[in-house]
Amino acid sequence: MCTIPKDASTRERDDKIRWLSAVLSRPTWRSAFAEAQRKTRRSSGFNAAAELQRAGTITIGDRAKILMGFSNRVRADDPVLSLAWQLLALRPSDDEVVVRAVVDGAFGLLRSCTDGSTRTAIARLRVWRDVAIGKYDGTAYSDDFFDIAKRYWPAEMDNLKGDRMRPATAAERHPAFDLLMCGRWDDAFGTLHARSEKVIGAERAQALLDALSDRKAMREEIRDLVDLLYACASPNDGATALAWSMLNCDPRKPETFHAVMPQLQHALDAADLPADDDAGLRRRLRVWWRAAEGEFKTAKVSIFRFADPEAECWPDPAEPNAALAFVRSTPAATASGPTLVVMPKVKATKLNSFHSPYKDLVDAPLPLVIVRDLARSRAALHAEFPHATVAVDLLLRDLREGKTARVAPVCLVGDPGSGKSRMVRKVSDLLRTYLYRFDAGSSTDAHFAGTSKAWGNTEPSVPMRAIAQSQTASPWILLDEIDKAGTSNHNGSLTHALLGFLDVETACRYRDQSLDAEVDLSACSFASTANSVEKMPSPLRDRFRIIRVPNPTLAHLPPLAANVMRDLAAQDEARAGDEPLARDELANIGRAWAPYKFSMRALKSIVRGTLEARDSCAMRH
């Protein structure tokens, strides 16, 4: 999203991305080609249309090759243009892996746009992807992705509704509506700043940026600016002034909303917006109203964060723990939904000064994270771990839609690099549970269960720490490399410390020795990873459900390599334009991978190496 202040390179990059999004929104391949050709001619000086004509009558397959040639030629100067040529080279009949690799790169790029709307382009690209994976038979209608996307993109738009991006119709909208859709104050400021730079002049714009570090000066600056804009006496400037005054609304001072809300509500009532857009704006505006009512007086974040349905962050009065960013993203953190009192008062003793973060937990009903969209999570995991679909299914076996996201203790066993820890992390991400990673390999004592209340610096058990940090009753605890835990019993051992947590029977009445309170840990999930079960003590082996994670094989190479490419593209925008791995490259990667026993870590570095090698001798085709 927006970063401020925006430097010239960001703006230039945004321009390029917007151009790409415009190309993608063309109705036919031919017009998109014309657009790309124009740009190529301007920037690189060669005439793509003429070269295509020179080739004479060619098959459509040859055409793709020629276009890929164009893509290689412009890559060094302009990666975005190069990506556009790659997209133009795609056809609905192409292999799924090929299409997805290019389209995923474009997704990454379009989503990274800091302002301007790329939403329709993303919706269209989703159609491309769906055609490629065979969700619907696009080839029955046309052999032109652009044409197919033109027919189906409105439906995809509906699926995008929940996206954090702003809707496409930015042209004549009230600027305040765009601001309502912003998820952060900074984004809102950036959007508005870019928009009003022309009206207020460069000097004023700079003064605003200078005031960013000082909140009080900022408020003054905005107040002056609002007066200035109203003084311009034009409806557009007046609308912008209203939008600016939204930035001065502070949930801690409800009265700051009073001069904004009636105007805003009236503007929304008067505007003729598409139904879904209207509903989304009204939903957000209602949160603003609640702030005006004084509901979020103890808030620590801006009103924009509250109003963003993606970032649920309802305040907890007098919330002492600052590291609660996680809770804000947890749907279960909202008031409704099932809860569990982890620390009932009747079974707790007086807490001491080391336990201040736990005082709020006494008698507090903590939310339980609920499983939602299990089928989609399962599909995402299958796509990510094509070699371990059975393991994924076993891991998700205990989960039921609409029930608490808890699994009985599991232990993922497999060779190094088969993706065990990543799988647990992914599952917890998708379920939106909090994951507390405990490095069992370096554990040589019973510290997992906390230290006695009699000691100085006493610390509660790991599950209680996870609960306090997440403010949910059902965190996941990942015990990494459990087979490498120390075996000495001198200071107690992890094995013995763990036993009390792994059975629901004991976990729901666990007496935490540091808090000296009986706590209910029955909703916590424990997952562990190990390279072999032989070294695990038998009491642990009995309590964990063992799931074997197999190594990938050569057959899984194409999808896994495509996943790696996508990860790389997400980390590095220059990689977003990389064309998919060719057959000979895949063959080479496969040869290099085999000696590493098909480890995922090795695959990542091999793919990266391949791409770097490809870059260093760019004219491969």
Next chain:
Amino acid sequence: MKPSHGGSDKLRRDIESYTCGEVPSPLELLRAPVLNYWSANVRRRGKEFVLVITGDVSKHDEYPDGENIATGAVAWFDRHGRFARTTARVFALREPAGDEVPLEGIDI
């Protein structure tokens, strides 16, 4: 979309002019009912919210002077607290509530 209010043409024109930075004319404010010791409050109307202003009214057609009333839904609230436009009329705002000194607070 909400249906437009009956006779809302005047309202629409007024809001447009306020958007252009104008304020009601001195004459209009002179004729308008006045609210003293006012405070702005958010009220719920079903799912929706409205801003109303409560205060002691004078010069209102329908209320005796000095009566404590709540206005209808405010469509425009002046950012300097000088006036408020409800669906039906403009209110001139004088002293906000909370600034008056309580008698018992004064040490004589």
